[in-house]
Amino acid sequence: MHAFIIILSILLLSFTLLSIVKHDYWTFRIFDYPRLQKLVLSIICVLLIIFFYQGPVLYNWLLTGLITLNIGYLFVQIVPFTPFGKKQVLRITAAIPEQSLSIMIANVYQDNTNSKGCLQEIQKSDPDLVLLLETNQRWDNETRELEKRYGFHVRVPLENTYGMLLYSKLELKDPAVLYLVEKDIPSIHTGVILKNGMRIQLYALHPTPPVPNENPRSTERDKELLLTADLAQQSKDPVIVIGDMNDVAWSYTTELFLKMSGLLDPRRGRGFFNTFHAHYPVMRFPLDHAFISTDFKLKHIKRLANSGSDHFPIYIDLQYEAKASIEQEAMEPDAEDIAVATEKKQDITSD
Structure with a gap:
Protein backbone atom coordinates (compact mmCIF):
# COMPACT_ATOMS: atom_id res chain seq x y z
CA MET A 1 0.00 0.00 0.00
CA THR A 82 -21.07 22.76 -13.00
CA PRO A 83 -24.28 24.40 -11.73
CA PHE A 84 -22.04 26.23 -9.22
CA GLY A 85 -20.31 28.14 -12.03
CA LYS A 86 -21.39 31.39 -13.64
CA LYS A 87 -23.63 30.95 -16.67
CA GLN A 88 -22.20 32.49 -19.81
CA VAL A 89 -25.50 32.10 -21.66
CA LEU A 90 -28.77 33.11 -20.02
CA ARG A 91 -32.13 31.41 -20.39
CA ILE A 92 -34.83 33.05 -22.47
CA THR A 93 -37.65 34.77 -20.59
CA ALA A 94 -40.21 34.57 -23.40
CA ALA A 95 -40.27 32.30 -26.45
CA ILE A 96 -40.16 33.90 -29.90
CA PRO A 97 -40.45 31.01 -32.40
CA GLU A 98 -39.58 33.19 -35.42
CA GLN A 99 -36.17 33.93 -33.87
CA SER A 100 -35.43 30.41 -32.67
CA LEU A 101 -33.16 27.68 -33.97
CA SER A 102 -32.72 24.12 -32.70
CA ILE A 103 -29.70 22.02 -33.63
CA MET A 104 -28.75 18.36 -33.25
CA ILE A 105 -25.06 17.44 -33.49
CA ALA A 106 -24.25 13.74 -33.87
CA ASN A 107 -20.95 12.02 -34.52
CA VAL A 108 -22.45 8.80 -35.84
CA TYR A 109 -19.20 6.75 -35.89
CA GLN A 110 -18.50 5.75 -39.48
CA ASP A 111 -18.51 1.97 -38.86
CA ASN A 112 -21.80 2.12 -36.96
CA THR A 113 -24.55 0.39 -38.96
CA ASN A 114 -27.52 1.62 -36.92
CA SER A 115 -28.56 4.43 -39.24
CA LYS A 116 -32.23 3.68 -38.48
CA GLY A 117 -31.62 4.36 -34.79
CA CYS A 118 -29.99 7.68 -35.69
CA LEU A 119 -32.92 8.63 -37.92
CA GLN A 120 -35.37 7.75 -35.14
CA GLU A 121 -33.50 10.03 -32.72
CA ILE A 122 -33.63 12.85 -35.28
CA GLN A 123 -37.36 12.33 -35.73
CA LYS A 124 -37.89 12.27 -31.97
CA SER A 125 -35.98 15.50 -31.24
CA ASP A 126 -37.13 17.17 -34.50
CA PRO A 127 -34.39 19.88 -34.70
CA ASP A 128 -34.29 22.64 -37.30
CA LEU A 129 -30.72 21.68 -38.26
CA VAL A 130 -28.98 18.32 -38.14
CA LEU A 131 -25.20 17.92 -38.37
CA LEU A 132 -24.03 14.34 -38.85
CA LEU A 133 -20.29 13.69 -38.57
CA GLU A 134 -18.09 10.74 -39.58
CA THR A 135 -20.46 10.12 -42.48
CA ASN A 136 -19.25 8.16 -45.50
CA GLN A 137 -21.15 7.30 -48.69
CA ARG A 138 -23.09 4.51 -46.95
CA TRP A 139 -24.29 6.91 -44.26
CA ASP A 140 -25.16 9.45 -46.94
CA ASN A 141 -27.27 6.88 -48.80
CA GLU A 142 -28.97 5.56 -45.67
CA THR A 143 -29.98 9.01 -44.39
CA ARG A 144 -31.24 10.49 -47.69
CA GLU A 145 -34.81 10.21 -46.43
CA LEU A 146 -34.05 13.31 -44.35
CA GLU A 147 -34.58 15.30 -47.55
CA LYS A 148 -38.33 14.80 -47.09
CA ARG A 149 -38.35 16.97 -43.96
CA TYR A 150 -35.17 18.99 -44.47
CA GLY A 151 -35.36 20.91 -47.72
CA PHE A 152 -31.83 22.33 -47.54
CA HIS A 153 -28.64 20.33 -47.21
CA VAL A 154 -24.88 20.25 -47.69
CA ARG A 155 -23.42 16.77 -48.05
CA VAL A 156 -19.72 15.95 -47.87
CA PRO A 157 -19.47 12.16 -47.53
CA LEU A 158 -15.90 10.93 -47.06
CA GLU A 159 -14.35 7.57 -46.24
CA ASN A 160 -11.70 9.00 -43.88
CA THR A 161 -14.07 9.45 -40.85
CA TYR A 162 -14.29 13.20 -41.51
CA GLY A 163 -17.32 13.32 -43.76
CA MET A 164 -20.20 15.58 -42.72
CA LEU A 165 -23.85 15.97 -43.66
CA LEU A 166 -25.81 19.12 -42.82
CA TYR A 167 -29.60 19.10 -43.14
CA SER A 168 -31.79 22.12 -42.48
CA LYS A 169 -35.48 23.01 -42.46
CA LEU A 170 -34.42 26.65 -42.71
CA GLU A 171 -32.96 28.16 -45.85
CA LEU A 172 -29.19 27.87 -46.21
CA LYS A 173 -27.65 30.93 -47.81
CA ASP A 174 -24.37 30.75 -49.76
CA PRO A 175 -23.24 27.39 -48.34
CA ALA A 176 -19.60 26.49 -48.91
CA VAL A 177 -17.35 23.55 -48.09
CA LEU A 178 -13.87 24.71 -47.12
CA TYR A 179 -10.68 22.88 -46.21
CA LEU A 180 -9.15 25.43 -43.88
CA VAL A 181 -6.05 23.54 -42.76
CA GLU A 182 -5.89 19.98 -44.06
CA LYS A 183 -6.84 19.01 -47.61
CA ASP A 184 -9.02 16.10 -46.49
CA ILE A 185 -10.69 17.70 -43.45
CA PRO A 186 -13.74 19.74 -44.52
CA SER A 187 -15.79 22.36 -42.73
CA ILE A 188 -19.17 23.74 -43.76
CA HIS A 189 -19.74 27.50 -43.76
CA THR A 190 -23.23 28.75 -44.47
CA GLY A 191 -25.76 31.42 -43.74
CA VAL A 192 -29.01 30.27 -42.14
CA ILE A 193 -32.19 32.28 -42.59
CA LEU A 194 -34.41 32.28 -39.51
CA LYS A 195 -38.20 32.26 -39.82
CA ASN A 196 -38.30 36.04 -39.39
CA GLY A 197 -35.92 36.47 -42.34
CA MET A 198 -32.84 37.24 -40.28
CA ARG A 199 -29.53 35.72 -41.38
CA ILE A 200 -27.12 34.03 -39.01
CA GLN A 201 -23.73 32.53 -39.82
CA LEU A 202 -23.07 28.86 -39.11
CA TYR A 203 -19.72 27.06 -39.06
CA ALA A 204 -19.63 23.24 -38.79
CA LEU A 205 -16.26 21.75 -37.84
CA HIS A 206 -14.59 18.42 -37.14
CA PRO A 207 -10.83 18.90 -36.75
CA THR A 208 -8.47 16.01 -36.09
CA PRO A 209 -7.68 14.99 -32.48
CA PRO A 210 -4.16 14.92 -30.98
CA VAL A 211 -3.80 11.14 -30.74
CA PRO A 212 -0.97 8.92 -32.04
CA ASN A 213 -3.02 6.94 -34.57
CA GLU A 214 -4.44 10.09 -36.25
CA ASN A 215 -2.34 13.17 -35.58
CA PRO A 216 0.48 13.31 -33.01
CA ARG A 217 0.02 17.07 -32.57
CA SER A 218 -2.89 19.38 -31.80
CA THR A 219 -1.44 21.98 -34.20
CA GLU A 220 -3.91 21.40 -37.04
CA ARG A 221 -6.89 21.26 -34.69
CA ASP A 222 -5.83 24.48 -32.99
CA LYS A 223 -5.28 26.20 -36.34
CA GLU A 224 -8.75 25.33 -37.59
CA LEU A 225 -10.36 26.54 -34.39
CA LEU A 226 -8.46 29.83 -34.43
CA LEU A 227 -9.12 30.46 -38.11
CA THR A 228 -12.81 29.94 -37.40
CA ALA A 229 -12.50 32.27 -34.42
CA ASP A 230 -11.28 34.99 -36.79
CA LEU A 231 -14.20 34.39 -39.13
CA ALA A 232 -16.64 34.55 -36.21
CA GLN A 233 -15.08 37.76 -34.93
CA GLN A 234 -15.32 39.37 -38.37
CA SER A 235 -18.88 38.24 -39.11
CA LYS A 236 -21.54 40.95 -39.26
CA ASP A 237 -24.20 38.33 -38.55
CA PRO A 238 -24.85 36.40 -35.32
CA VAL A 239 -22.62 33.30 -35.24
CA ILE A 240 -22.99 29.66 -34.22
CA VAL A 241 -20.06 27.22 -34.35
CA ILE A 242 -20.96 23.54 -34.01
CA GLY A 243 -19.26 20.19 -34.30
CA ASP A 244 -17.02 17.59 -32.76
CA MET A 245 -14.02 19.75 -31.90
CA ASN A 246 -11.99 16.84 -30.51
CA ASP A 247 -11.23 19.06 -27.55
CA VAL A 248 -12.75 19.30 -24.09
CA ALA A 249 -14.72 22.33 -22.96
CA TRP A 250 -12.17 23.28 -20.27
CA SER A 251 -8.96 23.07 -22.29
CA TYR A 252 -6.66 26.03 -22.85
CA THR A 253 -7.31 25.78 -26.61
CA THR A 254 -11.09 25.95 -26.22
CA GLU A 255 -10.80 28.91 -23.87
CA LEU A 256 -8.43 30.62 -26.31
CA PHE A 257 -10.95 30.00 -29.09
CA LEU A 258 -13.72 31.60 -27.02
CA LYS A 259 -11.58 34.61 -26.22
CA MET A 260 -10.46 35.16 -29.81
CA SER A 261 -13.92 34.57 -31.31
CA GLY A 262 -16.01 36.45 -28.76
CA LEU A 263 -18.36 33.45 -28.55
CA LEU A 264 -20.01 31.88 -25.51
CA ASP A 265 -20.25 28.31 -24.23
CA PRO A 266 -23.80 27.33 -23.11
CA ARG A 267 -22.30 24.50 -21.01
CA ARG A 268 -20.74 26.89 -18.54
CA GLY A 269 -22.74 27.01 -15.34
CA ARG A 270 -24.91 24.06 -16.37
CA GLY A 271 -22.99 20.82 -16.63
CA PHE A 272 -20.53 18.72 -18.59
CA PHE A 273 -22.92 17.18 -21.12
CA ASN A 274 -20.26 14.57 -21.87
CA THR A 275 -20.67 13.12 -25.36
CA PHE A 276 -17.69 10.75 -25.68
CA HIS A 277 -17.10 7.85 -24.98
CA ALA A 278 -20.65 6.51 -25.04
CA HIS A 279 -19.59 2.98 -24.07
CA TYR A 280 -17.27 3.81 -21.15
CA PRO A 281 -19.10 5.76 -18.41
CA VAL A 282 -15.98 6.46 -16.34
CA MET A 283 -14.09 7.90 -19.31
CA ARG A 284 -16.43 10.47 -20.79
CA PHE A 285 -15.58 13.95 -22.02
CA PRO A 286 -17.43 16.92 -23.58
CA LEU A 287 -16.11 16.85 -27.15
CA ASP A 288 -19.18 17.91 -29.17
CA HIS A 289 -19.92 21.61 -28.90
CA ALA A 290 -22.10 24.52 -29.88
CA PHE A 291 -20.55 27.95 -29.34
CA ILE A 292 -22.71 31.02 -29.89
CA SER A 293 -22.39 34.79 -30.18
CA THR A 294 -23.58 37.00 -27.36
CA ASP A 295 -26.89 37.81 -29.09
CA PHE A 296 -28.28 34.32 -28.52
CA LYS A 297 -29.96 33.00 -25.40
CA LEU A 298 -30.63 29.41 -24.45
CA LYS A 299 -33.98 27.68 -24.57
CA HIS A 300 -32.76 24.14 -23.92
CA ILE A 301 -29.67 21.93 -24.04
CA LYS A 302 -29.55 18.17 -23.52
CA ARG A 303 -27.68 15.02 -24.41
CA LEU A 304 -29.66 12.62 -26.57
CA ALA A 305 -29.82 8.82 -26.66
CA ASN A 306 -26.98 6.91 -28.28
CA SER A 307 -27.74 4.72 -31.29
CA GLY A 308 -24.60 2.64 -31.72
CA SER A 309 -22.01 5.41 -32.00
CA ASP A 310 -19.14 6.09 -29.61
CA HIS A 311 -20.61 9.60 -29.23
CA PHE A 312 -23.90 10.72 -27.74
CA PRO A 313 -25.72 13.30 -29.88
CA ILE A 314 -26.28 16.70 -28.30
CA TYR A 315 -29.29 18.97 -28.83
CA ILE A 316 -29.42 22.71 -28.31
CA ASP A 317 -32.31 25.12 -28.79
CA LEU A 318 -31.40 28.81 -29.14
CA GLN A 319 -33.16 32.11 -29.59
CA TYR A 320 -31.80 35.31 -31.07
CA GLU A 321 -32.36 38.40 -28.93
CA ALA A 322 -30.86 41.73 -29.94
CA LYS A 323 -30.60 42.92 -26.33
CA ALA A 324 -28.83 39.73 -25.19
CA SER A 325 -25.42 41.24 -25.99
CA ILE A 326 -25.98 43.80 -23.25
CA GLU A 327 -26.74 41.09 -20.67
CA GLN A 328 -24.09 38.56 -21.72
CA GLU A 329 -20.36 39.10 -21.81
CA ALA A 330 -17.71 37.25 -23.78
CA MET A 331 -14.22 36.59 -22.44
CA GLU A 332 -11.49 38.99 -23.56
CA PRO A 333 -8.04 37.87 -24.72
CA ASP A 334 -4.97 39.33 -23.02
CA ALA A 335 -1.65 40.09 -24.69
CA GLU A 336 -0.36 36.54 -24.16
CA ASP A 337 -3.50 35.02 -25.68
CA ILE A 338 -3.21 37.22 -28.75
CA ALA A 339 0.48 36.34 -29.14
CA VAL A 340 -0.20 32.59 -28.86
CA ALA A 341 -3.10 32.76 -31.32
CA THR A 342 -1.04 34.81 -33.78
CA GLU A 343 1.82 32.32 -33.61
CA LYS A 344 -0.47 29.36 -34.21
CA LYS A 345 -2.07 31.04 -37.22
CA GLN A 346 1.29 32.04 -38.68
CA ASP A 347 2.27 28.38 -38.63
CA ILE A 348 -0.37 27.82 -41.31
CA THR A 349 1.64 29.60 -43.94
CA SER A 350 4.86 27.87 -42.97
CA ASP A 351 3.57 24.26 -43.05
Whole structure:
Protein backbone atom coordinates (compact mmCIF):
# COMPACT_ATOMS: atom_id res chain seq x y z
CA MET A 1 0.00 0.00 0.00
CA HIS A 2 2.87 2.36 0.85
CA ALA A 3 4.44 2.02 -2.62
CA PHE A 4 1.05 2.17 -4.34
CA ILE A 5 0.17 5.48 -2.67
CA ILE A 6 3.51 7.06 -3.63
CA ILE A 7 3.24 5.87 -7.26
CA LEU A 8 -0.38 7.04 -7.52
CA SER A 9 0.54 10.45 -6.09
CA ILE A 10 3.43 10.90 -8.52
CA LEU A 11 1.28 9.87 -11.49
CA LEU A 12 -1.56 12.22 -10.60
CA LEU A 13 0.79 15.16 -10.08
CA SER A 14 2.59 14.35 -13.33
CA PHE A 15 -0.67 14.15 -15.31
CA THR A 16 -1.71 17.59 -14.07
CA LEU A 17 1.71 19.13 -14.76
CA LEU A 18 1.78 17.66 -18.27
CA SER A 19 -1.62 19.18 -19.07
CA ILE A 20 -0.37 22.63 -17.98
CA VAL A 21 2.48 22.54 -20.51
CA LYS A 22 1.30 24.44 -23.60
CA HIS A 23 2.88 22.14 -26.14
CA ASP A 24 1.08 20.75 -29.20
CA TYR A 25 2.38 17.19 -28.89
CA TRP A 26 -0.27 14.62 -27.97
CA THR A 27 1.52 13.44 -24.81
CA PHE A 28 0.76 16.86 -23.30
CA ARG A 29 -2.64 17.62 -24.85
CA ILE A 30 -4.21 14.24 -24.09
CA PHE A 31 -4.07 15.01 -20.36
CA ASP A 32 -6.44 17.96 -20.89
CA TYR A 33 -9.25 15.45 -21.29
CA PRO A 34 -9.64 13.49 -18.01
CA ARG A 35 -9.79 16.46 -15.63
CA LEU A 36 -12.81 15.19 -13.69
CA GLN A 37 -11.28 11.72 -13.48
CA LYS A 38 -8.03 13.20 -12.14
CA LEU A 39 -10.01 15.13 -9.52
CA VAL A 40 -11.83 12.02 -8.30
CA LEU A 41 -8.60 9.99 -8.18
CA SER A 42 -6.84 12.82 -6.32
CA ILE A 43 -9.56 12.87 -3.66
CA ILE A 44 -9.25 9.10 -3.29
CA CYS A 45 -5.47 9.45 -3.12
CA VAL A 46 -5.51 12.04 -0.32
CA LEU A 47 -7.87 9.81 1.68
CA LEU A 48 -5.49 6.88 1.20
CA ILE A 49 -2.59 9.02 2.43
CA ILE A 50 -4.52 10.16 5.52
CA PHE A 51 -5.78 6.73 6.55
CA PHE A 52 -3.23 4.24 5.22
CA TYR A 53 0.14 5.92 4.59
CA GLN A 54 2.74 4.66 7.10
CA GLY A 55 5.85 6.49 5.88
CA PRO A 56 7.83 9.30 7.53
CA VAL A 57 5.72 12.18 8.87
CA LEU A 58 7.46 14.69 6.59
CA TYR A 59 6.59 12.66 3.49
CA ASN A 60 3.04 12.28 4.77
CA TRP A 61 2.58 16.04 5.04
CA LEU A 62 4.35 16.66 1.73
CA LEU A 63 2.17 14.19 -0.21
CA THR A 64 -0.98 15.41 1.50
CA GLY A 65 -0.12 19.03 0.71
CA LEU A 66 0.76 18.38 -2.95
CA ILE A 67 -2.31 16.26 -3.67
CA THR A 68 -4.52 18.80 -1.87
CA LEU A 69 -3.09 21.52 -4.10
CA ASN A 70 -3.80 19.30 -7.09
CA ILE A 71 -7.40 18.87 -5.94
CA GLY A 72 -7.76 22.63 -5.54
CA TYR A 73 -6.36 23.35 -9.00
CA LEU A 74 -8.56 20.75 -10.70
CA PHE A 75 -11.63 21.88 -8.76
CA VAL A 76 -11.15 25.49 -9.87
CA GLN A 77 -10.85 24.31 -13.48
CA ILE A 78 -14.00 22.18 -13.31
CA VAL A 79 -16.37 24.40 -11.28
CA PRO A 80 -17.25 26.68 -14.27
CA PHE A 81 -18.84 23.63 -15.95
CA THR A 82 -21.07 22.76 -13.00
CA PRO A 83 -24.28 24.40 -11.73
CA PHE A 84 -22.04 26.23 -9.22
CA GLY A 85 -20.31 28.14 -12.03
CA LYS A 86 -21.39 31.39 -13.64
CA LYS A 87 -23.63 30.95 -16.67
CA GLN A 88 -22.20 32.49 -19.81
CA VAL A 89 -25.50 32.10 -21.66
CA LEU A 90 -28.77 33.11 -20.02
CA ARG A 91 -32.13 31.41 -20.39
CA ILE A 92 -34.83 33.05 -22.47
CA THR A 93 -37.65 34.77 -20.59
CA ALA A 94 -40.21 34.57 -23.40
CA ALA A 95 -40.27 32.30 -26.45
CA ILE A 96 -40.16 33.90 -29.90
CA PRO A 97 -40.45 31.01 -32.40
CA GLU A 98 -39.58 33.19 -35.42
CA GLN A 99 -36.17 33.93 -33.87
CA SER A 100 -35.43 30.41 -32.67
CA LEU A 101 -33.16 27.68 -33.97
CA SER A 102 -32.72 24.12 -32.70
CA ILE A 103 -29.70 22.02 -33.63
CA MET A 104 -28.75 18.36 -33.25
CA ILE A 105 -25.06 17.44 -33.49
CA ALA A 106 -24.25 13.74 -33.87
CA ASN A 107 -20.95 12.02 -34.52
CA VAL A 108 -22.45 8.80 -35.84
CA TYR A 109 -19.20 6.75 -35.89
CA GLN A 110 -18.50 5.75 -39.48
CA ASP A 111 -18.51 1.97 -38.86
CA ASN A 112 -21.80 2.12 -36.96
CA THR A 113 -24.55 0.39 -38.96
CA ASN A 114 -27.52 1.62 -36.92
CA SER A 115 -28.56 4.43 -39.24
CA LYS A 116 -32.23 3.68 -38.48
CA GLY A 117 -31.62 4.36 -34.79
CA CYS A 118 -29.99 7.68 -35.69
CA LEU A 119 -32.92 8.63 -37.92
CA GLN A 120 -35.37 7.75 -35.14
CA GLU A 121 -33.50 10.03 -32.72
CA ILE A 122 -33.63 12.85 -35.28
CA GLN A 123 -37.36 12.33 -35.73
CA LYS A 124 -37.89 12.27 -31.97
CA SER A 125 -35.98 15.50 -31.24
CA ASP A 126 -37.13 17.17 -34.50
CA PRO A 127 -34.39 19.88 -34.70
CA ASP A 128 -34.29 22.64 -37.30
CA LEU A 129 -30.72 21.68 -38.26
CA VAL A 130 -28.98 18.32 -38.14
CA LEU A 131 -25.20 17.92 -38.37
CA LEU A 132 -24.03 14.34 -38.85
CA LEU A 133 -20.29 13.69 -38.57
CA GLU A 134 -18.09 10.74 -39.58
CA THR A 135 -20.46 10.12 -42.48
CA ASN A 136 -19.25 8.16 -45.50
CA GLN A 137 -21.15 7.30 -48.69
CA ARG A 138 -23.09 4.51 -46.95
CA TRP A 139 -24.29 6.91 -44.26
CA ASP A 140 -25.16 9.45 -46.94
CA ASN A 141 -27.27 6.88 -48.80
CA GLU A 142 -28.97 5.56 -45.67
CA THR A 143 -29.98 9.01 -44.39
CA ARG A 144 -31.24 10.49 -47.69
CA GLU A 145 -34.81 10.21 -46.43
CA LEU A 146 -34.05 13.31 -44.35
CA GLU A 147 -34.58 15.30 -47.55
CA LYS A 148 -38.33 14.80 -47.09
CA ARG A 149 -38.35 16.97 -43.96
CA TYR A 150 -35.17 18.99 -44.47
CA GLY A 151 -35.36 20.91 -47.72
CA PHE A 152 -31.83 22.33 -47.54
CA HIS A 153 -28.64 20.33 -47.21
CA VAL A 154 -24.88 20.25 -47.69
CA ARG A 155 -23.42 16.77 -48.05
CA VAL A 156 -19.72 15.95 -47.87
CA PRO A 157 -19.47 12.16 -47.53
CA LEU A 158 -15.90 10.93 -47.06
CA GLU A 159 -14.35 7.57 -46.24
CA ASN A 160 -11.70 9.00 -43.88
CA THR A 161 -14.07 9.45 -40.85
CA TYR A 162 -14.29 13.20 -41.51
CA GLY A 163 -17.32 13.32 -43.76
CA MET A 164 -20.20 15.58 -42.72
CA LEU A 165 -23.85 15.97 -43.66
CA LEU A 166 -25.81 19.12 -42.82
CA TYR A 167 -29.60 19.10 -43.14
CA SER A 168 -31.79 22.12 -42.48
CA LYS A 169 -35.48 23.01 -42.46
CA LEU A 170 -34.42 26.65 -42.71
CA GLU A 171 -32.96 28.16 -45.85
CA LEU A 172 -29.19 27.87 -46.21
CA LYS A 173 -27.65 30.93 -47.81
CA ASP A 174 -24.37 30.75 -49.76
CA PRO A 175 -23.24 27.39 -48.34
CA ALA A 176 -19.60 26.49 -48.91
CA VAL A 177 -17.35 23.55 -48.09
CA LEU A 178 -13.87 24.71 -47.12
CA TYR A 179 -10.68 22.88 -46.21
CA LEU A 180 -9.15 25.43 -43.88
CA VAL A 181 -6.05 23.54 -42.76
CA GLU A 182 -5.89 19.98 -44.06
CA LYS A 183 -6.84 19.01 -47.61
CA ASP A 184 -9.02 16.10 -46.49
CA ILE A 185 -10.69 17.70 -43.45
CA PRO A 186 -13.74 19.74 -44.52
CA SER A 187 -15.79 22.36 -42.73
CA ILE A 188 -19.17 23.74 -43.76
CA HIS A 189 -19.74 27.50 -43.76
CA THR A 190 -23.23 28.75 -44.47
CA GLY A 191 -25.76 31.42 -43.74
CA VAL A 192 -29.01 30.27 -42.14
CA ILE A 193 -32.19 32.28 -42.59
CA LEU A 194 -34.41 32.28 -39.51
CA LYS A 195 -38.20 32.26 -39.82
CA ASN A 196 -38.30 36.04 -39.39
CA GLY A 197 -35.92 36.47 -42.34
CA MET A 198 -32.84 37.24 -40.28
CA ARG A 199 -29.53 35.72 -41.38
CA ILE A 200 -27.12 34.03 -39.01
CA GLN A 201 -23.73 32.53 -39.82
CA LEU A 202 -23.07 28.86 -39.11
CA TYR A 203 -19.72 27.06 -39.06
CA ALA A 204 -19.63 23.24 -38.79
CA LEU A 205 -16.26 21.75 -37.84
CA HIS A 206 -14.59 18.42 -37.14
CA PRO A 207 -10.83 18.90 -36.75
CA THR A 208 -8.47 16.01 -36.09
CA PRO A 209 -7.68 14.99 -32.48
CA PRO A 210 -4.16 14.92 -30.98
CA VAL A 211 -3.80 11.14 -30.74
CA PRO A 212 -0.97 8.92 -32.04
CA ASN A 213 -3.02 6.94 -34.57
CA GLU A 214 -4.44 10.09 -36.25
CA ASN A 215 -2.34 13.17 -35.58
CA PRO A 216 0.48 13.31 -33.01
CA ARG A 217 0.02 17.07 -32.57
CA SER A 218 -2.89 19.38 -31.80
CA THR A 219 -1.44 21.98 -34.20
CA GLU A 220 -3.91 21.40 -37.04
CA ARG A 221 -6.89 21.26 -34.69
CA ASP A 222 -5.83 24.48 -32.99
CA LYS A 223 -5.28 26.20 -36.34
CA GLU A 224 -8.75 25.33 -37.59
CA LEU A 225 -10.36 26.54 -34.39
CA LEU A 226 -8.46 29.83 -34.43
CA LEU A 227 -9.12 30.46 -38.11
CA THR A 228 -12.81 29.94 -37.40
CA ALA A 229 -12.50 32.27 -34.42
CA ASP A 230 -11.28 34.99 -36.79
CA LEU A 231 -14.20 34.39 -39.13
CA ALA A 232 -16.64 34.55 -36.21
CA GLN A 233 -15.08 37.76 -34.93
CA GLN A 234 -15.32 39.37 -38.37
CA SER A 235 -18.88 38.24 -39.11
CA LYS A 236 -21.54 40.95 -39.26
CA ASP A 237 -24.20 38.33 -38.55
CA PRO A 238 -24.85 36.40 -35.32
CA VAL A 239 -22.62 33.30 -35.24
CA ILE A 240 -22.99 29.66 -34.22
CA VAL A 241 -20.06 27.22 -34.35
CA ILE A 242 -20.96 23.54 -34.01
CA GLY A 243 -19.26 20.19 -34.30
CA ASP A 244 -17.02 17.59 -32.76
CA MET A 245 -14.02 19.75 -31.90
CA ASN A 246 -11.99 16.84 -30.51
CA ASP A 247 -11.23 19.06 -27.55
CA VAL A 248 -12.75 19.30 -24.09
CA ALA A 249 -14.72 22.33 -22.96
CA TRP A 250 -12.17 23.28 -20.27
CA SER A 251 -8.96 23.07 -22.29
CA TYR A 252 -6.66 26.03 -22.85
CA THR A 253 -7.31 25.78 -26.61
CA THR A 254 -11.09 25.95 -26.22
CA GLU A 255 -10.80 28.91 -23.87
CA LEU A 256 -8.43 30.62 -26.31
CA PHE A 257 -10.95 30.00 -29.09
CA LEU A 258 -13.72 31.60 -27.02
CA LYS A 259 -11.58 34.61 -26.22
CA MET A 260 -10.46 35.16 -29.81
CA SER A 261 -13.92 34.57 -31.31
CA GLY A 262 -16.01 36.45 -28.76
CA LEU A 263 -18.36 33.45 -28.55
CA LEU A 264 -20.01 31.88 -25.51
CA ASP A 265 -20.25 28.31 -24.23
CA PRO A 266 -23.80 27.33 -23.11
CA ARG A 267 -22.30 24.50 -21.01
CA ARG A 268 -20.74 26.89 -18.54
CA GLY A 269 -22.74 27.01 -15.34
CA ARG A 270 -24.91 24.06 -16.37
CA GLY A 271 -22.99 20.82 -16.63
CA PHE A 272 -20.53 18.72 -18.59
CA PHE A 273 -22.92 17.18 -21.12
CA ASN A 274 -20.26 14.57 -21.87
CA THR A 275 -20.67 13.12 -25.36
CA PHE A 276 -17.69 10.75 -25.68
CA HIS A 277 -17.10 7.85 -24.98
CA ALA A 278 -20.65 6.51 -25.04
CA HIS A 279 -19.59 2.98 -24.07
CA TYR A 280 -17.27 3.81 -21.15
CA PRO A 281 -19.10 5.76 -18.41
CA VAL A 282 -15.98 6.46 -16.34
CA MET A 283 -14.09 7.90 -19.31
CA ARG A 284 -16.43 10.47 -20.79
CA PHE A 285 -15.58 13.95 -22.02
CA PRO A 286 -17.43 16.92 -23.58
CA LEU A 287 -16.11 16.85 -27.15
CA ASP A 288 -19.18 17.91 -29.17
CA HIS A 289 -19.92 21.61 -28.90
CA ALA A 290 -22.10 24.52 -29.88
CA PHE A 291 -20.55 27.95 -29.34
CA ILE A 292 -22.71 31.02 -29.89
CA SER A 293 -22.39 34.79 -30.18
CA THR A 294 -23.58 37.00 -27.36
CA ASP A 295 -26.89 37.81 -29.09
CA PHE A 296 -28.28 34.32 -28.52
CA LYS A 297 -29.96 33.00 -25.40
CA LEU A 298 -30.63 29.41 -24.45
CA LYS A 299 -33.98 27.68 -24.57
CA HIS A 300 -32.76 24.14 -23.92
CA ILE A 301 -29.67 21.93 -24.04
CA LYS A 302 -29.55 18.17 -23.52
CA ARG A 303 -27.68 15.02 -24.41
CA LEU A 304 -29.66 12.62 -26.57
CA ALA A 305 -29.82 8.82 -26.66
CA ASN A 306 -26.98 6.91 -28.28
CA SER A 307 -27.74 4.72 -31.29
CA GLY A 308 -24.60 2.64 -31.72
CA SER A 309 -22.01 5.41 -32.00
CA ASP A 310 -19.14 6.09 -29.61
CA HIS A 311 -20.61 9.60 -29.23
CA PHE A 312 -23.90 10.72 -27.74
CA PRO A 313 -25.72 13.30 -29.88
CA ILE A 314 -26.28 16.70 -28.30
CA TYR A 315 -29.29 18.97 -28.83
CA ILE A 316 -29.42 22.71 -28.31
CA ASP A 317 -32.31 25.12 -28.79
CA LEU A 318 -31.40 28.81 -29.14
CA GLN A 319 -33.16 32.11 -29.59
CA TYR A 320 -31.80 35.31 -31.07
CA GLU A 321 -32.36 38.40 -28.93
CA ALA A 322 -30.86 41.73 -29.94
CA LYS A 323 -30.60 42.92 -26.33
CA ALA A 324 -28.83 39.73 -25.19
CA SER A 325 -25.42 41.24 -25.99
CA ILE A 326 -25.98 43.80 -23.25
CA GLU A 327 -26.74 41.09 -20.67
CA GLN A 328 -24.09 38.56 -21.72
CA GLU A 329 -20.36 39.10 -21.81
CA ALA A 330 -17.71 37.25 -23.78
CA MET A 331 -14.22 36.59 -22.44
CA GLU A 332 -11.49 38.99 -23.56
CA PRO A 333 -8.04 37.87 -24.72
CA ASP A 334 -4.97 39.33 -23.02
CA ALA A 335 -1.65 40.09 -24.69
CA GLU A 336 -0.36 36.54 -24.16
CA ASP A 337 -3.50 35.02 -25.68
CA ILE A 338 -3.21 37.22 -28.75
CA ALA A 339 0.48 36.34 -29.14
CA VAL A 340 -0.20 32.59 -28.86
CA ALA A 341 -3.10 32.76 -31.32
CA THR A 342 -1.04 34.81 -33.78
CA GLU A 343 1.82 32.32 -33.61
CA LYS A 344 -0.47 29.36 -34.21
CA LYS A 345 -2.07 31.04 -37.22
CA GLN A 346 1.29 32.04 -38.68
CA ASP A 347 2.27 28.38 -38.63
CA ILE A 348 -0.37 27.82 -41.31
CA THR A 349 1.64 29.60 -43.94
CA SER A 350 4.86 27.87 -42.97
CA ASP A 351 3.57 24.26 -43.05
